[in-house]
Amino acid sequence: MNLLKIIVEKNNVIKTTSLFIIAIGIQRGINFLLAPIYTRILSLEEYGNLSAFMTWCSVFSVVFTLNLSNGSFNKAMSKYENDRARYLSSMTGLLFVSCLIGFLLILAFRYFFCYFSLSFLEIICLFISIYFQMVVFLYCSKIRYEHKAVLTFIVSLCYAITIPIVSLLIFIFICKNEIGIILGYSLSISLLGSSILIKILLSNSKMYYLPYWKYAFKFNFPLIPYYLSSVILGQFDRIMILEYCGKEYTAIYTIAYQLSLVLLIISSGIDSYITPIIYDYLKKGVFFKVKKITWISFYFSVFFIIFILSFTPEIIYIIGDKKYISASYIVPVVVLSTFFTFVNTFVLRLLFFYEIRIIVMVITSLSAILNCYLNFLTLPLYGYQAAAYTTAICYQIVLILNCVVLMFFDKNLFKTINVHFIIKLHLFLYILVYIQTQLLDKILFFRIMFFILIVWGLIKMYKVINSSFPEKIFK
Incomplete structure (x- = not known):
């Protein structure tokens, strides 16, 4: 019986991992296929602006969400095995407070970020995106930890397909510039994220639980320099190219990275x-x-x-x-x-x-x-x-x-x-x-x-x- 249990558990891990990889592959494959459409319709300046927005999303996601789906989360799923629902719901509360503080700080220094080509509308879209994106990531981390292979695949596939398709539809039929893609990106993530957030809160509505907040903050906050440095190494060069060389060259550089x-x-x-x-x-x-x-x-x-x-x-x-x-x-x-x-x-x-x-x-x-x-x-x-x-x-x-x-x-x-x-x-x-x-x-x-x-x-x-x-x- 023990041998049978081990075999079943290993098969679940392999199945969950394989389906997750397939979903991520589909997402990146769709993004790769959409690139020719965007590059042919958008000007070099517009594509460069879109690239800058996505880079700022990556930077702010690390700083203002504490990267809660990484670091402490998997360990917490083991440590608080009998209270996972409350831990997950409390993380959505901590995430909301963290993003709200970040949004207020950005508003206070808004002119600095306008200098880097972020308009007020883009700032709003950015924080909506990073909040609901992290909600999706938290939920996926939990069900992946529990080896719910089919559910993990469904959620990951919805995330993989919804975002590029909605962005493309809004881009084609409503707003044929980079703002249309940004609006579609934020709208699709918020729709998926809000439905998952409702599901999380129906299981446990307690968004505030101080011991869990303290645990996650103490674990993740010291790791922010590492996560942020990784993002800077991989993407911040596009922001600097935007500043020193212009949006056109940012677009060309981004295509190389595609x-x-x-x-x-x-x-x-x-x-x-x-x-x-x-x-x-x-x-x-x-x-x-x-x-x-x-x-x-x-x-x-x-x-x-x-x-x-x-x-x-x-x-x-x-x-x-x-x-x-x-x-x-x-x-x-x-x-x-x-x-x-x-x-x-x-x-x-x-x-x-x-x-x-x-x-x-x-x-x-x-x-x-x-x-x-x-x-x-x-x-x-x-x-x-x-x-x-x-x-x-x-x-x-x-x-x-x-x-x-x-x-x-x-x-x-x-x-x-x-x-x-x-x-x-x-x-x-x-x-x-x-x-x-x-x-x-x-x-x-x-x-x-x-x-x-x-x-x-x-x-x-x-x-x-x-x-x-x-x-x-x-x-």
Whole structure:
């Protein structure tokens, strides 16, 4: 009976995770497909303004929602196992107070944010969006923790489909500019979020419970610098480009980052699937299997990087048009940054497994400050393209420093990330990025032949290296 129970629980976890990944994949896939529509109808200035709004949403969501669906929430679901409904409802109350304080602060300093192209209407839409979005995330975290696979999939799918479809309808039939997309984004999230909020409050109407508020605040507030630094590293460069270079170049830079969505979908799916497996092997002390998992994951991601690099101009023309073609020259660097992030995710999994958080937070925060400083120095001199290089440098620094921390903490654990292979892979990608940059203006036939040659070489190398591991991973 115990064995049967364990098998059922593991199947529920796999089912829940798989359905969640599918829903997120659908959402990002729809957003990727909608990009060509928006880029062809919106001007460069309007698309740049939309990008700036979404970036501010990411920043404010961390600061003014305390990122309540992360950090403390999963631990609270275990700690307060018999009182989950009240914990969830109390978090919606804390979230409301936090967002209200944030909204009042922004109103008090409204002229500062108008300087960064946020109108009063956009500020209202922004806070409506981040509040109801976090309500959805809190509810999804709870039902995902309880392994309610079908319900998790339904809610995630509604979130994935409703937002882009409503935004597109309002954009087409009511307001054919970036404001239409922003209004549709806020309206769709508020409709879904309010219906979930009603469901939460019907289960438990107590939005205020001081012990739970104190617990969540004490846990999440110190982590805000880490979460905020991650957002700054990934997105704040667009705000600085908007300031120093203009909305048109912000739009071009954003299109370059749209290509990284493909790699992000793949990497998030891989990470969600293998993280429980890695943690299970770490508990058992089976380090060599963790090493092979990381090796296969990195190798798998390289194939998609090569594909993106080989056909960058064609993909840019599909998701944008000829007015965005200059984004092709920063795509190789952007993709390289995405790969650094992907590798760093594995290192962080090992560090977080042993609860090494403060050093990670300091490293990420300092790197975010360095990124802003480098952008401050280089954007006025070299234009928007400099932001891609400064971000890649900072991601590389974060990865190196996290690896150093891991090495000093546990050398056996450090060996699981296969650092020699990572170094070789990085050197290979540096060379590949340089070559592909030189081939961007060449005939498509040469790029296709180069792509086939590289993939053939990687497949041969994969067979040789794979044979060096004595056992299979998934038994």
